[in-house]
Amino acid sequence: MSGKRILREKLTIGKMIALWQCSGPQASESAEHYQALQAYANKRLDKCVFGEEKPACKQCPVHCYQPAKREEMKQIMRWAGPRMLLRHPILTIRHLIDDRRPVPELPEKYRPRK
């Protein structure tokens, strides 16, 4: 069961993907493609090693996305980010606050062995 932070991030990513799908300049994929991308992002969030303490994905030292998916999400977020403030101001402000959280230390089992 996801906590508030993870749920909020899923919601924000969903809104960004929807915005991109409707009017993104290079949104040429099928609806199924974007559904699958959302499902992929949700799964990454559910398995995030930091849980509710997660940093912004762009600052994450683990980065758990496949490279192609990471690039696609970066493109979507770069385009949709500034447009979110007008459409979803509260969610956007919460997201900006979440983005400023410091990167926590990795949980012990994920730290490299010396």
Ligand code: SF4
């Ligand atoms: S990129 Fe990092 S912060 Fe984002 S979901 Fe993956 S492990 Fe968590």
